[in-house]
Amino acid sequence: MDFNRINEKLSILADAAKYDVSCSSSGSKRQNKNNGLGNSSGMGICHSYTEDGRCVSLLKILLTNHCIFDCAYCVTRKSNDIKRAAFKVQEVVDLTINFYRRNYIEGLFLSSGIFKNADYTMERLIAVAKKLREEENFNGYIHLKSIPGASDELMREAGLYADRLSVNIEIPTEKGLKLLAPEKNRKDFIKPMEKVKNEIIQYKNEKKLLKKVPLYAPAGQSTQMIVGASGESDAEIMYTSAFFYKSFNLKRVYYSGYVPISHDNRLPSIGTAVPLLRENRLYQTDWLLRFYGFDVRELLNTEYPNLESDIDPKLSWALRNLDQFPVDINKADMRMLLRVPGLGVKSVHKIIAARRYRKLNWENLKSIGTALNRAKYFITCDSRIFEGKDRTAAQLKGLIMNSSGSKFRKELSTQLNLFDNQSLQPT
Known part of the structure; x- marks a missing residue:
């Protein structure tokens, strides 16, 4: 193995993965078996802090930052002049196991740019998880980023090896997506989410009848949207979240403030970063919807389209x-x-x-x-x-x-x- 080249890839692809915030890993109860490696049971694993303040970590990388799409808001878009790299499947497996043995990580968060097409990329992501589970007997946490447009068959297979699956819807509204990523179709984001939801329901029903049913995405699915890139109000953002929670039984929706990366006139000007406080208020609103019994229309509507910054x-x-x-x-x-x-x-x-x-x-x-x-x-x-x-x-x-x-x-x-x-x- 060329360690210098691996380190170079790791530097590039770990940095590219920092824009994806949806890698919380709570909720899985995968047990260690057959004297394997790792265990995601108990209080779970997450990339930052547990409720008791314990800091834990996932290996968070992209399989590749090559991409066939040219989304205006994405640092890895094909027209961007950046250094490109791609891991081989075995390289990601070896990194995960080596980092785990050194106690650097407790699991893997794996995303990717899209090269060739959605199914080709998704197959490679699944191959990493499959090798970890079947060849390395790894029972730690695995979060796979589902590729928009991937086939139902691949989404089903992905859930058999991953603890959590997620598809980033990227932009809160279809109008915003068409403006900033005209090559993409909102239906391609919906399709894999629908498949995962149905498979999770089927697994739960089968579990009631049969003792031995393979785990399917035990930590559920999540999504992420970029805030502030396409001018949506807080109401539009949270109405989208409420729809996805209701329609796809999501565990979490993550809100990522847009980070200015280009001079594209469709985007906010360079230097106009989304205030962290806005993300804070969106997460608090999200919490009210999920745990406090509020309806989104009570908090945000035509009269009050945006959240107040000075009070929760x-x-x-x-x-x-x-x-x-x-x-x-x-x-x-x-x-x-x-x-x-x-x-x-x-x-x-x-x-x-x-x-x-x-x-x-x-x-x-x-x-x-x-x-x-x-x-x-x-x-x-x-x-x-x-x-x-x-x-x-x-x-x-x-x-x-x-x-x-x-x-x-x-x-x-x-x-x-x-x-x-x-x-x-x-x-």
């Missing part, structure tokens, strides 16, 4: 809907408790459990961990008057931001610094 989306919604408050902590149902600024999912469960035994007062809420600097303006309890009475939305917003003061700014700074974690939760 749940507080923004509450200030626009003051008629639904105050909420009585001792009587309200879970749905309404989850809508109170300052109450997270864990706090709500604690409140519901605790109030079975007594009426909760202010001190009880403090001991539970409620963010009272926000919640006190939206709730009543056994020992406190309603502090939000007769105050306007603007007054409440000012009070909340002022009471948080430097602590609010410090927490925001911390969130942005740790945002690679992608686990921000609005409360």
Whole structure:
């Protein structure tokens, strides 16, 4: 093996892979078997941080940065003058095993530019995963990036070896895709996602009837879209996310702020990078849709097409809907408790459990961990008057931001610094 050449390829193709953020790996429960290598069970593996703060890593590379397409927003587009490279299938297998044995990584995230055609590229991605599983007996985490337009047969085979599959829809709207990537068709992104969804459903049904059923993409599928390249509003972005969550049972949608890479007049000007705070707000909105029971139309609509930058989306919604408050902590149902600024999912469960035994007062809420600097303006309890009475939305917003003061700014700074974690939760 030519180690200098391998290192050169690794440098090129690992750098090219940094633009893909959708490599969280939680959710798989693949067990080690036959004294093999690796194990993706337990709390799982991800590319940055677990819930307990443990930093873990995947080998995140492209199979190649050659590509037959010329998408305006992509650094690997065929017209871009960059250094090109491509791994052989065995080279990726050897890298993964060698890195794993040295404890550098706990799994593999493998994507690729498209060379020749979708099926040819997808076959090579599958060949890597198949060799790792069958020849190296590797039981660690594998995330394969599905190639738009790949056949149903290849998508089925990919799910037998990968823990997670993902197809990047790239641009939130079909209009934006036609503008920036006219060679691509939105249907080619939908087709493999539909196949994976159906195979996962079939696997679950067969598992109910048969003991031994091969695993199929046990960590599900995800997607990613570029934010800010084609001018979509936050509403358009989140409506697209809501559609994909509902239609394809996705585990995650990832939001990647556009990084200026060219002077193409169809794109934002060089130096106009998407603020990280916008990604933050989109992820918080995403969390509200998945775990807090919000409908996307409540948060974003024709009247409010974009998220506020200075406050999180749940507080923004509450200030626009003051008629639904105050909420009585001792009587309200879970749905309404989850809508109170300052109450997270864990706090709500604690409140519901605790109030079975007594009426909760202010001190009880403090001991539970409620963010009272926000919640006190939206709730009543056994020992406190309603502090939000007769105050306007603007007054409440000012009070909340002022009471948080430097602590609010410090927490925001911390969130942005740790945002690679992608686990921000609005409360």
